[in-house]
Amino acid sequence: MPHLRLALAQLNTTVGAVEANADAALEWCRAAARSGADLVLLPEMALTGYPVEDLALRTSFVDASVAAVGRLAERLETEGLGGLVVVVGHLDRAADRRPENKASVLHGGRVLAGYEKHHLPNYGVFDEYRYFRPGTEMLVVRVRGVDVALAICEDLWQDGGPVQAAAEAGAGLLAVVNASPYESAKDDVRLELVRRRAAEVGCPLAYVNLVGGQDELVFDGDSMVVAADGEVLARGPQFVESLVLADLELAAATATEVALPVGPSGMTVRRVLDLGPVSTPAATPPQPVETPMAERLDRLAEIHAALVLGLRDYCAKNGIRTVFLGLSGGIDSTLVASIACDALGAENVHGISNPGAWSSEHSRSDAAELARRTGLHFSTVEIAPMVDAFEAALELDGVAAENLQARVRAVIWMARSNQDGPSIVLACGNKTELAVGYSTIYGDAVGGFAPIKDVPKTLVWELARWRNEQAGRRGETPPVPEGTITKEPSAELRPGQRDTDTLPPYEVLDRVLESYVGTDTGLGEMVAAGFDAALVQRVVQMVDRAEYKRRQYPPGTKISFKAFGRDRRLPITNGWRETDPGRGGVSVSDVTDA
């Protein structure tokens, strides 16, 4: 059986930074060559970053991507690495000038062949059918006597098409390049999928995925090689860049046709039989390489890592070094501050305490204690003088007066960020309060990035406790003051206010939201499933009314799929009411008063 040394490069790219991405790709190819690899796989759209959205429609950008892939092939050759077979994802265009999501095969200083993604996802965070022309041809490249079939991400998730075509072609290895965003508990789904597809094709499957944050998305890596019998032959780490190496004994190819007619898969198969001698600068080392078998993170560690990487990369990729945030002493801003310290270093985090008329003593002391534990920059600005100045001119009461306090705080954060920046303000809203509209527009909702916008309130507490335990295990100071975790949540915008004055208990609320928002379950179905009818009615009404506020929310890290970013697209003017399907009224005005 022919032997192939495979290198999966799970790297961190930046959308649009074509040359920087190409430099990184070259660097990983060098490392792969040093390890004696024959075949290097780089992720989907590695040269352009993912997702490029409307950049795909810009002629100059497509030109740059096409130029970059040719140049990468030339540079490899110039450095004596032309013998490597490199598969790299990038943006290209078809003869009719429509954009394509492509994986090109580089060898001998040239772009030898390319595979265009067949199944274009157009749901959730994906809009590929909007941009790309689907490919109709399977590409098989013979490398050291092994027929390597190519596929891109969604091609693996859909039945029929490329996976089937790879089987028809009798592939010895299915190489799949991916840009698959992190979802909580998605890893197991991916592994099972990869196992099933490897079995269907009857050969090992190599899966390489991006790493890193891109706006709302986080890519988690987790590249792997799985045998046809389901055995995991190699697995990369989560959330960090890595080169995953594997030595594979693969079936020798015997087919001689360069093209197969359309089979049951609906695709033609094109075969590159002779791409020239595959060689590596060093002779293939006699010793097998060490194949990584990274351990899976547990549930909370995984989510925490996604949040930290999402914030870190958003800042790094946007030229932001420091962040400002308001510290109320509550659990949300405390967790965000802790994540920010982990992501950027405490020296780059500025916490501002803004006590007001109804702030409790523990709000001040818990915020100061957080600063002491983490080492972040801490300052206090009382809001009374500004609030008084507004109230003298405006005579406010009720919700208007509550909102005013939140907005004065936001003006302070933005002013400090503008004055002492360049920086951004972090919004500390969680998924639960965002869903039900329990926040002030232009007040606590202010910020350029919302690290926990996809974290339900109950998970906020879980993560805070987990982070403290982690610190304890490492002999470090737990960042979150105990009082912050145990005290009853309150916005402290009026005397004696408690969240439960307005909201159901968070344990209950989060379960209803997971059903209504997370799985689009209707009111009737929820009641049938055992939820209290009045409670569900109340929550659904809040959610339906909060859509307007959600539309103005800043981007932030996602930890699951069904969140409130691009993937939940509801009209603002929306007369549909689950709670009154007959005569649903629309009312933005209900939510502009936050």
Added chain:
Amino acid sequence: MPHLRLALAQLNTTVGAVEANADAALEWCRAAARSGADLVLLPEMALTGYPVEDLALRTSFVDASVAAVGRLAERLETEGLGGLVVVVGHLDRAADRRPENKASVLHGGRVLAGYEKHHLPNYGVFDEYRYFRPGTEMLVVRVRGVDVALAICEDLWQDGGPVQAAAEAGAGLLAVVNASPYESAKDDVRLELVRRRAAEVGCPLAYVNLVGGQDELVFDGDSMVVAADGEVLARGPQFVESLVLADLELAAATATEVALPVGPSGMTVRRVLDLGPVSTPAATPPQPVETPMAERLDRLAEIHAALVLGLRDYCAKNGIRTVFLGLSGGIDSTLVASIACDALGAENVHGISNPGAWSSEHSRSDAAELARRTGLHFSTVEIAPMVDAFEAALELDGVAAENLQARVRAVIWMARSNQDGPSIVLACGNKTELAVGYSTIYGDAVGGFAPIKDVPKTLVWELARWRNEQAGRRGETPPVPEGTITKEPSAELRPGQRDTDTLPPYEVLDRVLESYVGTDTGLGEMVAAGFDAALVQRVVQMVDRAEYKRRQYPPGTKISFKAFGRDRRLPITNGWRETDPGRGGVSVSDVTDA
């Protein structure tokens, strides 16, 4: 030749308000019956409104739509209108439970047959491929001896498919139901398209379109009937609801097959030969009906009508009666105030003047003069006390101090809106300043709706002049003070500030933006087309950096397609720079200081 009396009902629907939309549909059918119509066409998705976005994925919503169309058929029958043939657009589901964009034929108290949209647009503001299963079958219904073929909106814009299938079926009339949003200068494009398709099919084409504002979109009606030789037989008005009637002499159908095999169109044809007797409650009147031939509005009248309707419907459909806005005495807020008065009545418009340290005398007097001319509610709140209170605590200078003034104003507007509402604040930013980031986040960018967010600055002046001329022609007071139109634009956030300190002259800037943003033209191409290289470089840099701010901008009325709403989707973390394709840097921090 058989005679058919046709009624095109261009009505104003609300997304989600299924029962209210069905009531309106019934009301228009009654009116059509009173006029002796045989065949009534209601627009695409008339029962659900358009676009429904993720509501299409909600089981309970699809159920409601399906129930509504059946109930409408029953109600027609109950009222003695079962003899009418009614074609109405709505959301449905296929056997595999995927949502469909459907036009159903109602007659005799039943839903007789349905046509599923074949070409699903997935560009610009459209995301239909994301939601709907495409249909593969052409439907032809014989009405009074005439074979009427059905199609939905995009089916008309794409070559092949339904138009071709209608020709293969030998249709005597092609009836197309639409939800086609307004774009400036789109009318002529539509008319030419309808003419071309009528010629291709070889029979008259009836085109019915929605009217009304839905979030960022405005539907303009402009329904029409065009003969095979291109003659316009009837045309409805723009931007108002209307029943367009036409008497048509059409070719008698002779075909007897109920199904045609797949032809060159790629679609099968299904024919309903006998739907039962078509009758109207009144005998068909001997006199021909009066067929409307609405005149086209000129360019500025059309745009102004779109802006007024967009704001009026956003408020009406969201339960908002009053609006608040800051009046600076400048052209942008003045035009918005004038549009708001036209849309909602001056009695529902609250203008607030917020003079600051650098406000000129004419800022105050022009704002007061605007109030006097229009009759809107006017008040003045000086910002000095609040600004002083912040500055005492924060010590700000430069851009941070400028932003502070803008944000204090926004807090005042929001507080007044919260206190005296329910209402929303209107954001007065125009397309030009939005594109280049010349505004303060959480300052002048604040608002629930931005009426002129798609109006370039030069067009703002044109519209202001046009509105004054209109008033003059009608013998009314021109709303816009002359000084507001003629004075040099300034943000007045520092002494002697002028827009041209930061921006190129607006005439030049708007031309560059039309090219770069409007048509996605690259920097090289723009320079080749004669633009000054340094100027283009400067503008493009500003636009690329302003993306972050744009993402947080509230929705507002669109007047053209390539705007900054959902249809321009760029990653925030975007390393691509036209001005430096090699090493594009990303820098959100450049724009958070507004």
